[in-house]
Amino acid sequence: MASERTGVYPGTFDPITSGHLEVVRRSLRLVDRLVIGPAINIGKGPLFSLEERMDIIKDDIEDFSQADKDRIQVVPFEGLLIHFAREVGASVIIRGLRAVSDFEYEIQMANMNARMEPNVETIFLMASDRHQFIASSLVKDIARLGGDTSQFVSSKVFKRLKAKFGHS
Template identity: 45%
Template sequence: MRTGYLAGSFDPMTNGHLDVLVQGLNLCDKVVIGVGVSATKKPMFSAEERERLIFASLAEVLPGRVDDVTVETFSELTVTAARKAGASVILRGLRDGTDFDYEMQIAGMNAEMAPDLQTVFLPARASNRHITATLVRQIAGMGGDVSPFVPKPVDAAIRAGRE
């Protein structure tokens, strides 16, 4: 059984994150989502809320694979968390050339630290290439409509937080 590890903040889960997760499930039997937590950052959603939104979002597009996903929080190196999760593959999404250059550096460092883990790059669909969680947080924070950029459960949670 091949287990993939998909790390990120998922704050909030975007359509781009969901796209990469679905692609990862096409390659792996199981995907562990590592929700990065930092004591110094103020998140939009708690780790527990992010987990709930990840599952709700996946259930809308791929309900038959929800049981093949687990979510855990981590604050250590991704390679350490991936090993603890039993992963053999680290899944990384790419939006553009800038992402590629940055991710290649990370993949190289990870390969030195953990040669047993293979990094797999998954290209974002054209409709998702411009989406970042940072921009979604900024738009939402200013009262803008983020519905084109996030799954429906995430949009509903953001809207509920404004009320």
Template identity: 45%
Template sequence: MRVAIYPGSFDPITNGHLDIITRGSKIFDRLIVGVLVNIDKKGLFTIEERVELIKKVTKHLPNVEVICFNGLLVDLAKEYNAKVILKGLRAVSDFEYEFQMALMNSQLDPNIETLFMMTSSEYSYLSSSSVKQVAKFGGKINGLVPDEIITEVYNKIRNLGGE
């Protein structure tokens, strides 16, 4: 069975993330979306909320499982018997950071490969940070995040006073 881990903070999940998840689910028998607990970032959504939002927009993909984790990515991969870490790239600027992470993960466990997947060009400019910024100032996020979660994003921003 071909199992891959697609890690990220997904705060919130964007159409770019969903593009990678959908395409990855066609390549792998099982795709684990690992929602990262990032101690360096204060999230808009809690980890549990992010997991639920991703489950909501991937429910049509039966081989996708959504979990939260903290710790080393290679340890998560071993736990789920995944031999591949799937990473989405938007631009060359993403590559440098992700390449360093891939080399570190390879050092920690040479049996786990990192596969880079380019996002579709229509999403190459898109990030969770830009979505939050647009929503905070009342801009339209239609087309930036899955339609099913637009209301949740606006409500969260409004309830937190735009933070």
């Protein structure tokens, strides 16, 4: 039997959106084990703490089948993504693309990672048309201003956003 293919799906996930969950589901068709890596990136000034983001991710994947949940790990990381990929034994880095504007940055990152670790491939998954425009930063802005984010995030995340911003 061939060796297990491990993929890593990194991001800030502040918060995880329906678009992120779509990438997770699609990634599970490509890899045997998926490591979701919330970045410890204080520079971005996350709304949710690392612990909250990890809890939110775990809560959202709780709705997946048991077989899929058994193949997912949530492991935070700090530093270079390529080092994290090596650490978890990943042969694949999975990146979601929403729009052409994401592509330039992502291709630069993929090329740099390939130079540092030629045995790790980067796979880009294009967001479906219903998730193309969803960005965590926009979701937070809408929630901060009292708007309805329920169509962009799970009901669990929706409740957390409302609590975070004090909206009933």
